[in-house]
Amino acid sequence: MKKNRTIFTILITVFLGIVSLSMNSRPVKAANNVKLYLNSNSYVYNNKGQRLRGKNNYIKKNKAVTAPGKLLKTNSVKRYYVQVRQDLQSSPDFKVDLYYLPYKVIKSQPYYKLNNNKYIKCCNIKRINQKTVFTNQATVIVGKPLPPDKNVYAMNPSGKFAKKILKRGQKLVVDEANILNGSLYSSYHIKNTQYWIYSGNVVKKPKMPFSAHPTKSFINMQRTQY
Numbered sequence: 001m002k003k004n005r006t007i008f009t010i011l012i013t014v015f016l017g018i019v020s021l022s023m024n025s026r027p028v029k030a031a032n033n034v035k036l037y038l039n040s041n042s043y044v045y046n047n048k049g050q051r052l053r054g055k056n057n058y059i060k061k062n063k064a065v066t067a068p069g070k071l072l073k074t075n076s077v078k079r080y081y082v083q084v085r086q087d088l089q090s091s092p093d094f095k096v097d098l099y100y101l102p103y104k105v106i107k108s109q110p111y112y113k114l115n116n117n118k119y120i121k122c123c124n125i126k127r128i129n130q131k132t133v134f135t136n137q138a139t140v141i142v143g144k145p146l147p148p149d150k151n152v153y154a155m156n157p158s159g160k161f162a163k164k165i166l167k168r169g170q171k172l173v174v175d176e177a178n179i180l181n182g183s184l185y186s187s188y189h190i191k192n193t194q195y196w197i198y199s200g201n202v203v204k205k206p207k208m209p210f211s212a213h214p215t216k217s218f219i220n221m222q223r224t225q226y
Helices: 012-022
Strands: 033-038 064-068 072-074 080-087 094-100 104-106 109-113 119-121 125-128 138-142 152-155 161-166 171-178 187-190 196-198 202-204 215-219 222-225
Antiparallel strands (some): 033 125, 094 215, 187 196
């Protein structure tokens, strides 16, 4: 595969920038309500996962809606979560706490509850109270091979292409993004495998940041993960 090909990909530096911007040193305030900010136009559903009709049941992108509940601290990585960074006195050391807004799974789809017993899909929420929402996995779609290749090949952890062929149109669940050795752009780890897929071979990019093992602390130049 040529290294100088032109592609539209997500730079891992941008991804890490999103991570750092989403964190802050202020504690999460206890409240009875939170603000949910949408990353796309979204329908509203009932408690059975059925779409509700009517003007008030369609919310446009970037709008904010009020939801009951509060962010709860957690020691494990939930399907959807936010990160709060705490800088330590021994700069540049820091630690990261995880919080989540309780959600309900209806027919395998996670939803946040709104007022009046209405629900909205968690995947359509980009921020909760100005804190970026992360997910522990995302779905991507394999695109067509990049010239001069005739197939899309998976990558191994060292950044080299393996013999495993990924079919065009195949849906893959990914749980990490990183720049592998020798690559200029990011790759996505395929969940429950040893393989990665080059982001240039993906046609449907994740619409929210994702990580199954976010940073837990960075102390004395040592990074730990959840």
